[in-house]
Amino acid sequence: MRPGEPAGPLDLGLLRTFLAVHRAGSLTAAARVLRLSQPTVTAQIRALEQQTGHPLFERLPRGVAPTAAADLLAAEVAGPLDALAAVAERGTHDDSAPAEPVRLAGPAEFLSICALPALAPLVGAGLRLRVTTGLTDDLLAGLRTARYDLVVATTRPRGRALDAVPLADEEFVLVAGPAWARRIGAGRIAAEGPAALDGVPLVTYAEDLPIARRYWRHVFDTRLAGPAALVVPDLRAVLAAVVAGAGITVLPRYLCAEDLAAGRLTALLAPADPPINTAYLVRRAGGPEPRPVADVRTRLLAAARDW
Numbered sequence: 001m002r003p004g005e006p007a008g009p010l011d012l013g014l015l016r017t018f019l020a021v022h023r024a025g026s027l028t029a030a031a032r033v034l035r036l037s038q039p040t041v042t043a044q045i046r047a048l049e050q051q052t053g054h055p056l057f058e059r060l061p062r063g064v065a066p067t068a069a070a071d072l073l074a075a076e077v078a079g080p081l082d083a084l085a086a087v088a089e090r091g092t093h094d095d096s097a098p099a100e101p102v103r104l105a106g107p108a109e110f111l112s113i114c115a116l117p118a119l120a121p122l123v124g125a126g127l128r129l130r131v132t133t134g135l136t137d138d139l140l141a142g143l144r145t146a147r148y149d150l151v152v153a154t155t156r157p158r159g160r161a162l163d164a165v166p167l168a169d170e171e172f173v174l175v176a177g178p179a180w181a182r183r184i185g186a187g188r189i190a191a192e193g194p195a196a197l198d199g200v201p202l203v204t205y206a207e208d209l210p211i212a213r214r215y216w217r218h219v220f221d222t223r224l225a226g227p228a229a230l231v232v233p234d235l236r237a238v239l240a241a242v243v244a245g246a247g248i249t250v251l252p253r254y255l256c257a258e259d260l261a262a263g264r265l266t267a268l269l270a271p272a273d274p275p276i277n278t279a280y281l282v283r284r285a286g287g288p289e290p291r292p293v294a295d296v297r298t299r300l301l302a303a304a305r306d307w
Helices: 012-024 027-034 038-052 068-088 108-124 136-144 178-184 188-197 210-220 235-243 253-262 291-306
Strands: 057-059 064-066 102-106 129-133 150-153 162-176 248-252 276-284
Touching (some): 012 068, 102 108, 102 136, 108 129, 108 150, 136 162, 150 291, 162 253, 162 291, 188 210, 276 291
Parallel strands (some): 102 129
Antiparallel strands (some): 162 248
């Protein structure tokens, strides 16, 4: 036997635990998925490392990182283990028992305006849904640790543990209420650039002006300077304040389209190349997907064609 080769057949139970840890990126999260204690998962990973003769995970302050040997092993065993799990679960589903709720997470505004109306028919037909809102980095961390089933993310996640597909493009629009639009003057921004907005109150959802800074950089090719007049951590509140006359802001078009159409807001500029951000629908990579989760994912991807 060559050094590093397994001493004998690898235990299927240990491989199942290994694959759960590899996908979750955390011993604790894998234990939750497997319904085992964290010490049991740790012991099983150590036992598999002894069998394979290779370290499989590097312990990090938060979670674990797979070694090259772990990535190779996961690629080899994922397909067969998933197929075996699907066979083992046939006929075990109790149709009389309610399915576990689907746990969906994402930006509050996008979920409220786009996702939840699209999912309403599924809820009416019996789907159980639990929704969490928050920032993308935090929600993706929760997805990796199996707190969520699906996440709408404003950035594409890195690594192979998560599977992301484009869901929708958000176009950003510089807007104001009619009174401020008249005070600024039609065509001035196109002619003078951001100088036409000197002294106009800026409303935003964070002190670092993330959406507005991006708009200024992309459209005006300059850095946005100066503090906001009003900061409120909810784009729906930003919209309401600007409609009421608080100043100007930059919003995703999906959020303000009705107010633009009704004349409650005015688009201050129509750049040929407006800034766009892509939202992604993200799930954990590999493994069998429960039918309700698949239904939610399929419905969101279909509905997104009209967003």
